[in-house]
Amino acid sequence: MSDLLGVAVLGAGHMGADHIRRLDRVVSGARVVAVADPDTARAKEAAAGVDGVTVHADTEAALDAHGVQAVFVASPGPAHEEALLAAFARGLPVLCEKPMVPDPAGALRVVEAEARLGRRLAQIGFMRRYDSEYARLKALLDSGRLGRPLMLHCTHRNVSSPPGFTSAMLMDSSVSHEIDAARWLLGEELTAVRVVRPRPSGGAPAGLADPQFVLFETEGGALVDVEVFVNCGFGYQVRCEAVCEAGSARIGEDHGVRVAHAGADTTGIPQDYLVRFADAYDREVQAWVDATRHGRVTGPSAWDGYAASVAAEAGVRSLETGQRVTVEPGEPPALYRA
Amino acid sequence: MSDLLGVAVLGAGHMGADHIRRLDRVVSGARVVAVADPDTARAKEAAAGVDGVTVHADTEAALDAHGVQAVFVASPGPAHEEALLAAFARGLPVLCEKPMVPDPAGALRVVEAEARLGRRLAQIGFMRRYDSEYARLKALLDSGRLGRPLMLHCTHRNVSSPPGFTSAMLMDSSVSHEIDAARWLLGEELTAVRVVRPRPSGGAPAGLADPQFVLFETEGGALVDVEVFVNCGFGYQVRCEAVCEAGSARIGEDHGVRVAHAGADTTGIPQDYLVRFADAYDREVQAWVDATRHGRVTGPSAWDGYAASVAAEAGVRSLETGQRVTVEPGEPPALYRA
Amino acid sequence: MSDLLGVAVLGAGHMGADHIRRLDRVVSGARVVAVADPDTARAKEAAAGVDGVTVHADTEAALDAHGVQAVFVASPGPAHEEALLAAFARGLPVLCEKPMVPDPAGALRVVEAEARLGRRLAQIGFMRRYDSEYARLKALLDSGRLGRPLMLHCTHRNVSSPPGFTSAMLMDSSVSHEIDAARWLLGEELTAVRVVRPRPSGGAPAGLADPQFVLFETEGGALVDVEVFVNCGFGYQVRCEAVCEAGSARIGEDHGVRVAHAGADTTGIPQDYLVRFADAYDREVQAWVDATRHGRVTGPSAWDGYAASVAAEAGVRSLETGQRVTVEPGEPPALYRA
Amino acid sequence: MSDLLGVAVLGAGHMGADHIRRLDRVVSGARVVAVADPDTARAKEAAAGVDGVTVHADTEAALDAHGVQAVFVASPGPAHEEALLAAFARGLPVLCEKPMVPDPAGALRVVEAEARLGRRLAQIGFMRRYDSEYARLKALLDSGRLGRPLMLHCTHRNVSSPPGFTSAMLMDSSVSHEIDAARWLLGEELTAVRVVRPRPSGGAPAGLADPQFVLFETEGGALVDVEVFVNCGFGYQVRCEAVCEAGSARIGEDHGVRVAHAGADTTGIPQDYLVRFADAYDREVQAWVDATRHGRVTGPSAWDGYAASVAAEAGVRSLETGQRVTVEPGEPPALYRA
Incomplete structure (x- = not known):
């Protein structure tokens, strides 16, 4: 393959700048041809050193720039709907950071627009599906080796929350990862949710309901509980234990899948150096x-x-x-x- | 950056084919422009799907192919000396798989040739230096936080050895990784070695001295012991414990650096999602x-x-x-x- | 100390026989002087080899036997109230297996009877308080080093349930251990409970609600969740993670207290052989x-x-x-x- | 069983006092009837609170005290030979702390004296054989499930050495535990030894060869390596990995037996509460x-x-x-x- 995919990146904040670096220096086969951000100084800084890139204040201008073949949406959530619809209008494939669109009504409009096109153009940035541990857990559950999953126990902890983080954002911004992961791992839709608030931590900003304990039910009767604690103080921890009829499997601890099954607590050992290294x-x-x-x-x-x-x-x-x-x-x- | 680095890959066997795939599809900034292997059918197969590549039976022809700016030596060890000298003669940078040259006399000729050039062109494929755990162990030792290293306990295990593997190859081919890792981690040259043979495993081919236990001494008086066991049967394990004056650190178990220090056995927890994911x-x-x-x-x-x-x-x-x-x-x- | 404590053991079933063995052969300072069980053959078998013991069909007779200074109640739960009141009437100290009395009304009668005596005679068999890991977790929480506890995540799994086990017994018999442990660890009373039923496991007997997910609230606003799964098939697991304002501590995995705190995941290392061995x-x-x-x-x-x-x-x-x-x-x- | 075994304890230092406490308060079926120590004040202190005990300056007097049926030798090593021979002369069973007798000539005299008696009276205090992990490792090796053992990798670390500790004592006092453990685990005699000295740790007293690395060979060709490091600074660690033809098993880390075998790294899970608790x-x-x-x-x-x-x-x-x-x-x- 020789032609590089020309990508317009919308949004040049923390995530956008990181994705520009990734497309330019890490990932094979792509090049960044346009960057858009209302703050053009920020866009210029993020695009510095990228050969042949153009910088724009405006989404439409960036999408229409020379060489754009695909779009990477890394702007703030409220700007996503417009960006997705503009990409759809041009027939451009899109990778859109989560949340796709923060409000369900807007999200539904995006779904309906893509459905009208009759073909998929959008991939949403639920990147846990690409994490090697989640992928191995998914494969293990799909194999049926541990029987049907009955419960997922999830933990989602951050050291501290950024300024302006609200009680609703623990759900919108943090738990939304577990929502997608649970739907994907179980292959079932969620049907109900219940949030229980323990006493708030003294380490959280006053007024923030942190931690929260969230219980989802699925259409098949599985239970998904999530501890979300965004001011835990000690580290970033994302764990998931799938409790199945014939065993339990955990990820998120020391980078491996640990399986309890038939009297043993087990992690795999790679079988060759190409895996290990x-x-x-x-x-x-x-x-x-x-x-x-x-x-x-x-x-x-x-x-x-x-x-x-x-x-x-x-x-x-x-x-x-x-x-x-x-x-x-x-x-x-x-x-x-x- | 826009121009892709044109690479000639010498050798299209298992490693060579894997590196061609890596340069073409994984790594950013390079393209494979020439592949050489005496077995041109194999070379063609490994180059299939790579745009604009040429295939050669001969090293010299590949190095002289259009667009070659750098060389990747993935041919068998005995062919390395000639390939390195040919690359040096053309002023081409080289990444050469280990062993650089199997016999010390040939290896010294390569060193002397490069020294005559007066600038470095060759990088040797001791890839453990790029493993994240080794890198973190190196940083920890260099920090001095655990005091001076006194001993390295190393384990190098393979499930089974390929046909034709000899007792000497446990040293040449396997322990050579520990040799480089020890020199690099300790920042000291090795000064003596002693190999002890336990009884051979019934799981090893008859006549193969497997496992072996190797003891190196360094110029500063550190001790490096290596268990090498290439027919252990159960997995691929590469472990290293650095025993220092004020603590010990281990890698190679469940992907992390575990540190015993001041009454605690500790692994780090990442501090944000960009690290973890x-x-x-x-x-x-x-x-x-x-x-x-x-x-x-x-x-x-x-x-x-x-x-x-x-x-x-x-x-x-x-x-x-x-x-x-x-x-x-x-x-x-x-x-x-x- | 030379005089051995004379103990009457009520109940010679599985637990009773084990406690007779323990008092006779493991524990220092006691001897079994009387054993009572309506099934006197079973009582005789359990008392075999114990020097000087008498065997009785009847509780009262056993309590009045020569040399009885204390009582160990290991009979089935419904017999506990009568046994405790009989011991109280004689002023005998009692160790009573859990559940103390299965129904709250009967339990309250025991409490009132002891309160009327004006001094404590009864110790209840919540033996988790004597487990070294629970004891270390309690000490850690009491130290305040991790801040206030906000949540306890508990797991209680058995390989399989005995015949006749009912959905209510997951609470009565299994979760009652977590109830006591939570009250003791947190130093708070429980104020509300909610049980959620995931789909039952195919590995559980038909009609048994297994697993169950139980959420307790405490007077201080902490949350205690318990997965109870008595037909998990793979092992006996009792785990507890205390999530606090400044860290989390887990027990029940590989026998140790693992603390996540300040960027590190830590277990203690004993400081001398008297601890380790x-x-x-x-x-x-x-x-x-x-x-x-x-x-x-x-x-x-x-x-x-x-x-x-x-x-x-x-x-x-x-x-x-x-x-x-x-x-x-x-x-x-x-x-x-x- | 009702009669308590009357024990004379020789030596009332740190170990002796601890064993007196153990016999009096922990272990079932014994009582301490005599304590001997040249420092009678120390003997009295260690015997305080033990009912009916007599205190002696002299070994012979203690052995002849009323009620002595067995002897516990916890005096310093040089006093052991005399104590053992005195016990043999009286036909008294003995539990003797290690080292049995520090010098081989004296040790042989004890062996010969017992052999002349024609029956065993002495048990030596190699208490690792009673550690649950060592016991499980021994059972695993004896089962043959992992094939023949080829190597033992042992670690023996102390926080710091007591005053007066000499380079020879790392062998005599520390490694002697590994010597017995290796002989017992492998069921083979040791046939040769080689000690290698890495540079001494700056944390060790000047002149002390600490750490040392010891290599034993066995009659069957197995290899036993021991890192002994008595001023490691961070904790007391005793680890042992048995590398066998078909797997490896490790003890001494987080209290469990971890087995690598057939592509998995495994620890057992207890199957019921009587084991776990x-x-x-x-x-x-x-x-x-x-x-x-x-x-x-x-x-x-x-x-x-x-x-x-x-x-x-x-x-x-x-x-x-x-x-x-x-x-x-x-x-x-x-x-x-x-």
């Missing part, structure tokens, strides 16, 4: 490409390669003789010293 | 770019966005009223029914 | 006492002591010389050959 | 016996029993009605208010 390989090669494009050489050097070879050969001799063998690489040439 | 974001956006370039739409749909919005709004009403509230998104349009 | 010392000495009383000698032998001494001395020589030193204990005398 | 039951009943013998009543009260019953009944009503039900125990009588 897949990220390391990606990072290694990306680092090499980045350095090379800047005319630099970094990383392990030929001296490192040589030194390893000397030590390994000494090891083989010790293996053969049973003796202690000295390792003598000599002095490195000046090129390799610090 | 960085990979998920990368994967999400890559999946979107890939699908969009193929004219497909996948992932969470607008209906998912709408359903989340309906459930969240019901949650807010329950929060406000203290009552159970039903969640009623209605029926999805046909477009969204699987 | 306290149970081993107790078991060692008990095993020796038991064997000696039966005229037997078991455990590590003098030969083991000698062999250790030979190996240690060889180690010291290797330490001093830096050489490999052989360990040569010679052949053990016939006495020590198994 | 065995210690809690023992502690509960011991606490009740102790309090009762002192005329006190402690632990959960009748009010606690009543309150649990009220809450459970409310739970049952909520289960039946699906409604929130208030829990109203009323006010406790004065007797139960702290």
